[in-house]
Amino acid sequence: MNILITGVAGFIGYNFASFFLKKGNKVYGIDNFDKYYSVGLKKKRIRILRQKKNFFFDKIDIVNKNRLSNYFKIKKIDTIIHLAAQAGVRYSFKNPEKYIDVNIFGFLNLIEEAKKNKITKIIYASSSSAYGESNKFPLKESEKLNPKNIYGVSKMINEEIAELYQRIYKINFIGLRFFTIYGEWGRPDMFMSKLFKSYMTKDVFYLNNYGNHLRDFTYIGDAVQIVVKLMRKKFNEHEVFNICSSKPINIYNVVKNFRKNRKVKVKLIGINKADILKTHGSNTKIKKHVSNIVFSNFYKAFYKTFNWYKKNEIHKF
Numbered sequence: 001m002n003i004l005i006t007g008v009a010g011f012i013g014y015n016f017a018s019f020f021l022k023k024g025n026k027v028y029g030i031d032n033f034d035k036y037y038s039v040g041l042k043k044k045r046i047r048i049l050r051q052k053k054n055f056f057f058d059k060i061d062i063v064n065k066n067r068l069s070n071y072f073k074i075k076k077i078d079t080i081i082h083l084a085a086q087a088g089v090r091y092s093f094k095n096p097e098k099y100i101d102v103n104i105f106g107f108l109n110l111i112e113e114a115k116k117n118k119i120t121k122i123i124y125a126s127s128s129s130a131y132g133e134s135n136k137f138p139l140k141e142s143e144k145l146n147p148k149n150i151y152g153v154s155k156m157i158n159e160e161i162a163e164l165y166q167r168i169y170k171i172n173f174i175g176l177r178f179f180t181i182y183g184e185w186g187r188p189d190m191f192m193s194k195l196f197k198s199y200m201t202k203d204v205f206y207l208n209n210y211g212n213h214l215r216d217f218t219y220i221g222d223a224v225q226i227v228v229k230l231m232r233k234k235f236n237e238h239e240v241f242n243i244c245s246s247k248p249i250n251i252y253n254v255v256k257n258f259r260k261n262r263k264v265k266v267k268l269i270g271i272n273k274a275d276i277l278k279t280h281g282s283n284t285k286i287k288k289h290v291s292n293i294v295f296s297n298f299y300k301a302f303y304k305t306f307n308w309y310k311k312n313e314i315h316k317f
């Protein structure tokens, strides 16, 4: 299997690549080292991946059609895991254009290349943000999408394009609606990294909406295991799956638990208009497709992530 991972310098891309490399697969990776968050952290991830001889990295922007086209002419890819994107819901209010450029045009460029090069297996990242605000918990894949921000809209459009390309060009797609993925090499713009950073630097931690958010936190190791098992099965037209533990956790309680034995200065602030109050997905569909899924205990994986963060002094990146 010759796998291409887009966004390989990112949090989820790095973790997927590490897994496949350890299994002895050849992994091709592309990323443009976008400046949305620490480029140093992204480069560090790539340096680690490069220690494996079966990893081949190229710095490519998926918005650049010609560059992407030349790349596909040379490489023999049979499966694409598409994770490159402008992530983050709050930033989508500051720079909406970027979400359209990277998440929609970039996605289209990539699947046009798949079409030209007869690649018929594409796994791509959608998001729980495609659901928007809802009260029909746990959210099933069949639920109507009603995104609340441009980021969610861009992911919903990806799903619609995938559906269309499946019907017309017979490319098989798996769409992954990730729910708040956390763990080693996590994104610095997300809740956990910010909390750990405040502890390390003694800076104030700003807790949005006074902590009254519920998040269906899903450990990266669990997400990787699920997707790998899913990939071993027959790719069937276009299927979308929630990737979630289906156990929403109150953010205030997480902060409280963390502060039991540690000092962190916390400032409670109001709600950010980009944020969704609660995420809670159903994982019934994925459990039906893939057997023996085991989800990590939240606090065990949370403290494992914290110990990794502290040991590697990630706040310095």
Ligand SMILES: NC(=O)c1ccc[n+]([C@@H]2O[C@H](COP(=O)([O-])OP(=O)(O)OC[C@H]3O[C@@H](n4cnc5c(N)ncnc54)[C@H](O)[C@@H]3O)[C@@H](O)[C@H]2O)c1
Pocket: 006, 007, 008, 009, 010, 011, 012, 013, 030, 031, 032, 033, 034, 035, 042, 060, 061, 062, 063, 082, 083, 084, 085, 086, 087, 088, 102, 106, 125, 126, 127, 128, 177, 178, 179, 180, 181, 182, 187
């Ligand atoms: N982390 C989560 O909880 C979560 C939740 C839902 C969906 N997702 C989706 O999963 C995917 C991976 O997310 P992540 O958390 O690893 O984010 P990330 O930002 O760490 O990784 C994305 C990578 O894409 C790269 N990239 C951005 N623009 C690019 C471009 N034009 N060309 C090439 N590379 C580009 C970035 O440099 C980055 O390394 C994204 O599609 C994201 O929207 C993540």
